[in-house]
Amino acid sequence: MNLVCPTCRSVQDGRVESHALDADFTCSGCGMNWPFLQIGAVRIPVLLASELDRAAALDSAREFLKRLEEGPAAIAQPAAGWLAEALQQAATYVPAHWGRFAQPPLPAADLSWIDDWLPPDADLPQGPVLALGSGPGGELPHMVRGQRAIVALDSHLPLLAFAAAAADQASFAMPYRPAAEELSTRPLALPAAERQALSTVLPCCANALDPPFQAESFAAIVMCNVIDSVADPLTLLGQCEALLKPGGALLLSSPYHWQEAVTPHDRRPQRLWPEGIDIRVGMEALLTGQVLPGFLDSLSLQRSEPALPWRMTLHPGVAVHYAMHVVLLRKAIE
Ligand SMILES: C[S@@+](CC[C@H](N)C(=O)[O-])C[C@H]1O[C@@H](n2cnc3c(N)ncnc32)[C@H](O)[C@@H]1O
Numbered sequence: 491m492n493l494v495c496p497t498c499r500s501v502q503d504g505r506v507e508s509h510a511l512d513a514d515f516t517c518s519g520c521g522m523n524w525p526f527l528q529i530g531a532v533r534i535p536v537l538l539a540s541e542l543d544r545a546a547a548l549d550s551a552r553e554f555l556k557r558l559e560e561g562p563a564a565i566a567q568p569a570a571g572w573l574a575e576a577l578q579q580a581a582t583y584v585p586a587h588w589g590r591f592a593q594p595p596l597p598a599a600d601l602s603w604i605d606d607w608l609p610p611d612a613d614l615p616q617g618p619v620l621a622l623g624s625g626p627g628g629e630l631p632h633m634v635r636g637q638r639a640i641v642a643l644d645s646h647l648p649l650l651a652f653a654a655a656a657a658d659q660a661s662f663a664m665p666y667r668p669a670a671e672e673l674s675t676r677p678l679a680l681p682a683a684e685r686q687a688l689s690t691v692l693p694c695c696a697n698a699l700d701p702p703f704q705a706e707s708f709a710a711i712v713m714c715n716v717i718d719s720v721a722d723p724l725t726l727l728g729q730c731e732a733l734l735k736p737g738g739a740l741l742l743s744s745p746y747h748w749q750e751a752v753t754p755h756d757r758r759p760q761r762l763w764p765e766g767i768d769i770r771v772g773m774e775a776l777l778t779g780q781v782l783p784g785f786l787d788s789l790s791l792q793r794s795e796p797a798l799p800w801r802m803t804l805h806p807g808v809a810v811h812y813a814m815h816v817v818l819l820r821k822a823i824e
Pocket residue numbers: 583586622623624625626629643644645646649696697698699713714715716719720
């Protein structure tokens with residue numbers, strides 16, 4: 491799987507010129523030597539455009555792993571900035587993805603619907619599959635399709651690092667909230683099948699709005715609950731369409747849980763259709779090229795479900811119930 495440099499792309503005569511990164515994540519165009527985090531044999535490149543963000547990502551991921559290894563007292567220590575955000579994100583998403591393998595188990599979300607929704611190997615074009623906004627990796631074992639490479643992209647390095655570390659070690663520590671505003675850890679032993687699936691994944695810390703891949707690189711993309719986690723959902727959807735090979739599958743889910751601090755009102759897709767139209771109806775029209783001329787018009791709807799349940803336990807006293815709109819789209823074969 492070739493990564494391309496996210497900062498030295500240019501458009502020449504209407505064509506995007508990009509430069510591949512070599513095995514050490516050095517750009518063949520601008521010479522930028524991108525940093526990476528090594529966990530066991532896995533190297534996670536940090537392809538964030540800002541140098542400050544790269545440094546913060548690496549520092550917070552290292553400190554996060556160190557605290558996990560040191561145990562419950564270390565994880566409960568006060569934290570600030572990126573590390574505080576990493577701890578809170580991990581305490582929410584790690585149990586949701588992996589809680590059933592904690593000792594003793596914690597309530598987890600059911601991700602097995604991906605097994606059924608993502609088309610089988612024989613029904614996809616050649617090429618790797620991509621998880622966009624993969625978080626701590628719970629979706630990835632459900633995306634195994636034959637021998638295909640699986641690429642996992644997320645902008646939060648600590649979450650990717652957690653998945654790599656949990657695959658690398660027979661027993662690891664899982665962050666969770668034993669009560670509101672408290673953090674602790676519990677032993678986590680991933681089964682061999684999950685560790686095997688995760689150990690073959692190529693993780694990549696990058697911005698999904700500016701992904702470090704060439705157009706038409708992927709046979710399938712799975713993007714669960716990310717549309718309402720970015721500043722510009724339309725750019726993200728445009729990137730998904732561009733990254734898919736002809737005939738490729740795009741599996742999306744979202745509860746459309748917009749937040750002003752994340753997705754400003756004037757960036758939300760529903761500004762594109764009259765008030766009162768159900769967002770799922772509007773989104774299905776948008777995703778099949780019927781709302782903006784020329785945008786997403788290579789995609790067709792294969793299957794949809796308006797409200798798939800998704801339960802996320804924040805701590806023993808609070809579980810949030812989301813209803814996800816799930817759609818499977820297919821890109822036209824030219
Ligand atoms: C709501 S979580 C969903 C995680 C997982 N897919 C799930 O459904 O449980 C959103 C994920 O998207 C990631 N994310 C948010 N903005 C991103 C961006 N611009 N580029 C890449 N990842 C992003 C977050 O770090 C987080 O892991």
